[in-house]
Amino acid sequence: MGGIGSGARRSTQIGNVEEMLALDIRVLRRIGLVCQGECIIDIVCWTINGLSAASARLRVDLSDIERGGSMTIWGDMPDGAIKQHVAIEMMPTPFGGYRCYFICPFTARRCEVIYYARGRFGSREAQRLNYAVQGMNDVSRARRKAEKLRSRLGGPGGQPRPRGRNRIDTVRRLHNAEYEAKTLYLDRLRALADRSGSPQMPGERL
Structure with a gap:
């Protein structure tokens, strides 16, 4: 007979996405590293x-749209050197232009963010990562x-602070939260x- 908890399902997750180094193709596109029809080299x-x-x-090589693109990552990571190739798929949008996705090296599925774990970049599912909020109770969330x-509101990481109606809406949401x-x-x-069974709440004084 097993001990207490011997029949419980064990988690296979290895960490939270918030703790991992990540590459977001939307951010790379916004800062000019992912450009249709171009091949760009830069440091992150x-x-x-x-x-x-x-x-x-x-x-990041997107010089041939028809054949798709690729990204090569090489450098020094916390646990050693890395050199990895990640395919990029460009999907046409209904209103013109393209939307870019990484192709996860492990699952071959499209994703917009890849995370570094165990020496390689891959999708959240492939790297078996959770969101931190999944392990929180309602108060912590x-x-x-x-x-x-x-x-x-403070403009983290050098990002611009919200202004005008956007700031008013953010302040309102903060008060509600x-x-x-x-x-x-x-x-x-x-x-x-x-x-x-106490007539008073914990921490209250009589």
Whole structure:
């Protein structure tokens, strides 16, 4: 007979996407590294808590749209050197132009973000990664949502701060998120007080 928890399903996830170095093809396109009909070479750098974590040279070749494109990654990563090729597929959009996707080297499926784990870049599913929010309770999720909105108002990572109506909407959403987090926290304290049989909430003084 097995011990306690011996029949529980074990998680196969190895980490959270927020903890991994990533390449987002939408961001690369926005900063000019992914350009239709061109071959571009440049360096990308990753930082964690403001400190340099890794850097790599990218060669993004989209010079032949009909045959598709490719990206070569080489450089020094936290656990050693890397040289990897990732295919890029260009899909025509209904209103003209193309939308670009990475082709995951492990699953051969389209994806817009690839993550570095175990010495290679691959899709979230292939790298067996979770989102941090999946392991949070309702209070933690509400607090995380408020923190992200608060960070957005401050313009993180040199990004422009929202202005005008966009800033007003962000402030409104932040107030709602903070109220939600406080309400959920108080509801949880009341539930704990009810289960304990105490006439007062935890932390209250008589």
